[in-house]
Amino acid sequence: MLRYALRRILWTIPTLIGTSLIVFLVTTLAPDPASPASGDDPRAPARDARVEEARRARFLDLPRFVNSDPQDIRSRTAWAVAHAGAGDSQADIAAAELRRLGGAAFPYVLPALEALPPEARGRLAVALGPVAERIGLARADEMSDPQAAALFWTRFWDDRALDFTRAAIERTVARLVEHGSDLREEDLVRLDTFALAAVIAAMGTEDDRMTLVRLTRIARHATERGPKLGLASTAGEVRRAVADWREWWFVHATDFVAIDGAGGVVAVLTETRYGKWLRRAVGGELGVSATDGEPIADKLRAHAPVTVLICTIALLLSWTLAVPIGAYGAWRQRRTFDVVSSAVMFLLYATPTFVLAELLRRAAGALGRGDARVGLAVVALAAASLATSSRWQRTAMLEVMRQDFVRTAVAKGVPAWRVAVDHALRNALAPTVTLAGLHLPALVGGAFVVEEVFGLPGVGFETLRAIEAHDSAWLMAVVLATAVAVTLGLVLTDMVYGALDPRLREELVRRQGGRAA
Amino acid sequence: MSGEQPAHETPEASAAIELSRRKGPSRKKRAGDSLSDIRQAAAPYLTMTRIAVLQLARSRLARLGAIVLACVCMVAVFADLFASDLPIVCRWKGSVYVLPGVTHPAALAGATCAREARNPAPGDWTLPPLVAHGPTEAAEAEDILRPPLTHGHPLGTDALGRDVFARVVHGTRTALGVGTAAAIVLVAIGVMLGAFAGFAGGLLDSIVTRAVESLTAIPTLVLVLVVGALVPHPTTATLLWTIALTRWTDLARLVRAEVLLTLGTDYVTAARALGASPTRVLARHVLPNAIGPALVAATFGIASVILVEAAVDFLRVGSPDTMASWGEALGEARANAGAWWLIVFPGAALLVTLVALNLVGEAARDALDPKLRGVGEELTEGMRG
Numbered sequence: 001m002l003r004y005a006l007r008r009i010l011w012t013i014p015t016l017i018g019t020s021l022i023v024f025l026v027t028t029l030a031p032d033p034a035s036p037a038s039g040d041d042p043r044a045p046a047r048d049a050r051v052e053e054a055r056r057a058r059f060l061d062l063p064r065f066v067n068s069d070p071q072d073i074r075s076r077t078a079w080a081v082a083h084a085g086a087g088d089s090q091a092d093i094a095a096a097e098l099r100r101l102g103g104a105a106f107p108y109v110l111p112a113l114e115a116l117p118p119e120a121r122g123r124l125a126v127a128l129g130p131v132a133e134r135i136g137l138a139r140a141d142e143m144s145d146p147q148a149a150a151l152f153w154t155r156f157w158d159d160r161a162l163d164f165t166r167a168a169i170e171r172t173v174a175r176l177v178e179h180g181s182d183l184r185e186e187d188l189v190r191l192d193t194f195a196l197a198a199v200i201a202a203m204g205t206e207d208d209r210m211t212l213v214r215l216t217r218i219a220r221h222a223t224e225r226g227p228k229l230g231l232a233s234t235a236g237e238v239r240r241a242v243a244d245w246r247e248w249w250f251v252h253a254t255d256f257v258a259i260d261g262a263g264g265v266v267a268v269l270t271e272t273r274y275g276k277w278l279r280r281a282v283g284g285e286l287g288v289s290a291t292d293g294e295p296i297a298d299k300l301r302a303h304a305p306v307t308v309l310i311c312t313i314a315l316l317l318s319w320t321l322a323v324p325i326g327a328y329g330a331w332r333q334r335r336t337f338d339v340v341s342s343a344v345m346f347l348l349y350a351t352p353t354f355v356l357a358e359l360l361r362r363a364a365g366a367l368g369r370g371d372a373r374v375g376l377a378v379v380a381l382a383a384a385s386l387a388t389s390s391r392w393q394r395t396a397m398l399e400v401m402r403q404d405f406v407r408t409a410v411a412k413g414v415p416a417w418r419v420a421v422d423h424a425l426r427n428a429l430a431p432t433v434t435l436a437g438l439h440l441p442a443l444v445g446g447a448f449v450v451e452e453v454f455g456l457p458g459v460g461f462e463t464l465r466a467i468e469a470h471d472s473a474w475l476m477a478v479v480l481a482t483a484v485a486v487t488l489g490l491v492l493t494d495m496v497y498g499a500l501d502p503r504l505r506e507e508l509v510r511r512q513g514g515r516a517a
Numbered sequence: 518m519s520g521e522q523p524a525h526e527t528p529e530a531s532a533a534i535e536l537s538r539r540k541g542p543s544r545k546k547r548a549g550d551s552l553s554d555i556r557q558a559a560a561p562y563l564t565m566t567r568i569a570v571l572q573l574a575r576s577r578l579a580r581l582g583a584i585v586l587a588c589v590c591m592v593a594v595f596a597d598l599f600a601s602d603l604p605i606v607c608r609w610k611g612s613v614y615v616l617p618g619v620t621h622p623a624a625l626a627g628a629t630c631a632r633e634a635r636n637p638a639p640g641d642w643t644l645p646p647l648v649a650h651g652p653t654e655a656a657e658a659e660d661i662l663r664p665p666l667t668h669g670h671p672l673g674t675d676a677l678g679r680d681v682f683a684r685v686v687h688g689t690r691t692a693l694g695v696g697t698a699a700a701i702v703l704v705a706i707g708v709m710l711g712a713f714a715g716f717a718g719g720l721l722d723s724i725v726t727r728a729v730e731s732l733t734a735i736p737t738l739v740l741v742l743v744v745g746a747l748v749p750h751p752t753t754a755t756l757l758w759t760i761a762l763t764r765w766t767d768l769a770r771l772v773r774a775e776v777l778l779t780l781g782t783d784y785v786t787a788a789r790a791l792g793a794s795p796t797r798v799l800a801r802h803v804l805p806n807a808i809g810p811a812l813v814a815a816t817f818g819i820a821s822v823i824l825v826e827a828a829v830d831f832l833r834v835g836s837p838d839t840m841a842s843w844g845e846a847l848g849e850a851r852a853n854a855g856a857w858w859l860i861v862f863p864g865a866a867l868l869v870t871l872v873a874l875n876l877v878g879e880a881a882r883d884a885l886d887p888k889l890r891g892v893g894e895e896l897t898e899g900m901r902g
Contacts, residue, residue: 018731022763026740030747350871352824354831354844355864358851365854438733445738445828452832453851463739464832467746475743479735487734 004498004505012491019483020281024274027476032060056251057287059273070271072259077105081112084127085120095127102131102222103192104256107164110157113150122146125153132156134221135192164194173198177211185214193222193256200249203242212238219245243295247288250280281480287473291466296477299462304481306458307447310374314381315436315443322386323432326393327425330401342394348387353446356380357453377450384446385439392435396428430501437493440486569809572884579884582876589870593689600683602651607643650680652687652841665858673858675849681858685866687841692870695757695826696819702761704815707768708807714769715776716799725773729766737764737821741829753840756829760822768814772807779806809885816878820871827867843867 032055055061069075076097083094098105109128113121129143132152143149162168169191176184188195199215206212213229216238220226226248227241259267269275280286286296325345329338348356357380364376400406401424409419448460455461459478466474498505573579598605603617614620648671665673665681672681714725737760744759745751779785785802793801830844831851843863850859 014727015730015734018727019734022731022735026744026747029744031749346875347872350820350875351868352827352871354828355847355860355867358847358860359864362854362860441733441736445736448736448738448742449828449832463742467742470746472747475746479739479743482739483731483735486736490734 001499001502004502005495008491008494008498012487015487016484019487020278020480021274023476023480023483024277026479027058027277027472028064028273030058030472030476057247059251059276062271062273062276064273065269065275067268067271067275070254070259070264070267072254072267073101073104073256074108074258076255077101077108080105081109081124085116085124087120087123091123091127098127099130099134100223101193101255103135103164103194104196106157106194110153110161113153113157118150119146121150125149128153131192134224135190137190163191166198169195169198173202176214177202177206180211180214185218188218189221196222196249196256197253200245203245209233209235209238212242216241216245223248240293243288244293247285247295250276250285281477286477286480289466289474290471291469291474296473299474300459300477300481303457303459303462306456307444307451307460310378310381310450310456310458311443311447313378314447315385315439317378318382318386318389319433319436321382322389323393323425323429325386326390326395326432327397327420327428329390330394330397330428331420331424333398338394341390345387345390348383349391351383353380353384354449354453356383357450361453373454373456377454377456380450380453381443381446385443388439388442389432389436393428393432396431397424400424400428430497433493433497437490440489440493444482444486569881569884573880576880576884578876579880582873582880585869585873586877589689589873590693592686593693596686596690598646599686600648600650600652600680601646602649604643604645604649608641609643610641648680648682648686650683652679652683662853662856664856672862673856675846675856675859676853681846681862684841684846685843685862688843688846688863689866689870691753691840691842692823692826692867693819695753696822699757699761699764699822700815700818702758703765703818704768704811706761707765707814708772708804708811710765711769711772712776712799712804712807715773715780716795716803722773725769729770732763732766735763737825738828741825742832745829753826756826757822760825764818764821768811768818771810771814775807775810776803779803813878813882813885816874816881820874820878823867823870823874 080094080097080101083090084098098109109124113124116124123146126143126146126149129138129149132138132143132149137156138152143152163172172184172187172191173195176188188199196219199218203212203215203219206215210231213231213233216226216229220228226245227237229238229241233241254271259271270279284297286300288294289296289299325341329341332338357377360376360380364372406419406423409423410416414423447458448463450456451458451460452464459481463475463478465471466478592599597616597619606613606615607617608614649669661674661678662676663670663674665671667673670680670682672685674680675684710725714722740763741756741759745755748755779802785798788798788802826842827844827847830842831848843866846863847860847867850856850863853859
């Protein structure tokens with residue numbers, strides 16, 4: 001049994017990878033906000049900051065599957081230094097980039113400052129001026145003179161180089177978390193973006209509200225973005241802000257951290273659109289909802305129970321009804337019961353779930369029982385799966401009844417009901433329930449429909465709201481979540497039936513593994 | 518085993534060989550010609566295909582389904598004769614127009630049956646359609662939500678004052694058009710990939726099997742909804758391609774199994790031993806066996822696509838263009854609780870079409886091979902929404 005379970009699970013892995021690829025391809029259908037269709041000149045660098053941000057949030061700045069030249073703080077700084085120092089046509093963009101990179105770039109700029117020719121050194125020092133101003137060490141007029149600015153930065157680096165090491169920064173953050181004070185906050189603000197990695201890592205582990213407010217303030221100061229929090233901020237605001245920061249960091253981490261060593265090799269695959277998207281999805285981080293700023297994962301957790309519940313009840317209900325109806329129909333083939341039940345099941349099979357749900361809703365409304373929404377939703381959902389399973393059950397039963405051992409049992413004089421239940425039904429049950437796995441995708445689709453018709457706050461209901469609001473983060477998450485849920489549900493049913501009937505195991509693994517039919 | 522076996526391998530054919538040998542003349546001919554003689558001699562005998570067709574024709578339910586389906590197809594094809602805002606034939610300002618609703622002549626832009634009938638010019642005449650309203654023609658304010666059989670609207674009007682009869686009739690065209698087109702594409706993809714996967718084996722087979730597994734896990738309705746929302750300008754074609762490109766999986770699985778079965782048979786081994794190339798084996802012996810199941814699957818496939826299309830339109834996120842569709846009409850009914858005619862007529866049209874398709878599909882499946890019983894359900898289950 002253990003071997004079977006392991007093999008079955010191993011065969012799921014390639015399937016999940018395939019599913020992730022398909023969902024990823026679906027996500028690429030969403031239009032690129034900066035595509036030439038928006039009317040801009042595509043060659044113009046750094047179009048609109050907001051558009052650029054939206055693109056980066058979806059990793060559109062990265063190549064799809066292989067990144068031969070992953071960018072990190074070192075390469076970005078090198079580019080900015082070259083252009084800011086040369087004072088060429090892109091000097092303005094380079095200066096803005098230096099301002100954005102901030103303190104994290106210091107270890108790659110300041111030591112090299114001395115080696116530059118005086119003119120380039122001056123230009124670079126002036127370009128770095130806004131950062132000095134941001135960390136509160138110099139005023140704007142002090143930094144406008146190239147010579148003075150260069151002198152300032154040389155002295156700054158002589159004094160502070162030791163603060164700009166990873167160990168030092170982690171110590172400082174640990175001290176702040178332990179005992180928050182304005183002075184310690186000030187220390188971290190001085191380090192500017194260099195502190196971000198440790199600060200945002202601390203946001204994930206810390207849950208004291210005051211500390212979180214301090215941490216977000218530091219991050220906000222260094223990056224000049226993000227929601228403004230104060231001492232009066234509520235827990236909900238803080239939670240959303242932290243989620244926002246972690247999301248932002250996931251997208252922008254390589255702007256402020258160097259990729260080195262083994263990371264440089266792996267980055268070829270991870271610093272890609274697919275790699276980033278997959279890593280985030282596996283970690284359960286599905287982005288932030290565009291409608292209310294809540295993390296998608298939290299929203300999914302909040303809405304999934306409704307959907308899972310109605311699906312499970314509907315499935316159980318349909319099985320309890322389908323097995324006796326299908327089996328008895330087959331036993332009394334071509335008699336009244338069989339003809340009537342077959343006809344009814346056929347009609348149910350052809351009736352779309354949404355029509356049935358709408359009719360049920362109206363009927364209940366007319367009878368004044370419009371409040372029984374959950375019950376009606378389950379009935380509407382169960383009907384489709386009842387029709388399917390009872391037809392399968394009937395077919396399986398007919399198949400078994402044709403076999404020799406049933407005829408032998410009848411000939412031996414075994415009572416009819418015992419032949420029906422013990423000999424025939426027992427053997428006809430397994431294929432029916434195995435096939436039920438095939439019904440799972442349809443069941444989820446049906447759940448979306450009935451939730452919408454009956455207004456149940458499940459995943460489907462929320463998805464239709466997300467469609468109205470163009471909340472693409474939610475939509476992408478939902479496709480992935482349903483696909484993974486269906487795959488796991490399939491594995492689960494296969495496990496149960498493999499345990500019940502060992503003869504089925506090979507068939508189940510092979511159906512998925514597919515070497516031979 | 519289902520489908521058509523080469524004629525010389527059936528018992529009837531061996532009898533035919535015997536016959537032709539006794540007659541004598543074929544013995545003088547070269548070997549290549551004798552095969553066609555055998556075929557001719559065997560013609561009156563029953564082949565698997567003939568048995569299937571005969572059995573299909575015997576089934577009363579299948580006949581009923583086929584008749585209903587034929588009617589539905591006629592309605593779809595000739596929708597403009599049943600309901601249109603322009604006449605079938607008319608003479609207007611001295612020129613004669615045939616089916617202006619289809620050809621859209623510039624001279625008649627903006628004209629409708631109702632308006633022209635009010636003040637006919639001398640010498641003009643029109644042959645109006647059954648109902649003189651088009652599916653997208655929005656009427657005046659007093660025509661909103663009219664019950665059936667009032668003011669020339671046999672099935673009433675919807676919340677936008679559009680004629681329900683016209684929308685149901687033209688919705689037939691949408692449903693069958695989308696269903697058939699998607700089914701053709703997905704059958705083509707499914708047969709091709711399934712056959713090649715089964716025939717080539719190895720890596721290609723593994724890849725196709727993985728793809729089938731992965732695609733099967735994604736609920737069609739969810740996928741279609743999300744793709745429709747992500748694509749900047751969704752149309753009915755978006756829905757069609759989404760379904761066609763993702764729902765070939767069940768068919769590929771079936772065809773692959775069929776191919777593997779066929780490859781193990783003696784006549785394929787014999788053909789190989791006689792030096793038949795892989796292409797010939799595939800085309801002459803393997804694919805003909807897959808055609809029957811593929812046709813059955815196509816029938817069920819059309820039903821599933823119609824179902825998904827209606828469900829998506831019902832959820833109000835379908836094509837923003839004003840194409841008439843049953844699902845959209847049923848969606849209208851949700852907002853207007855009192856208007857029973859908005860749910861009854863489009864719902865009946867949808868149900869009748871689906872029942873007819875399923876009847877024909879099931880009968881075809883049973884006729885083709887009793888052992889295939891249940892396979893069609895397995896096939897379409899992944900697509901139901």
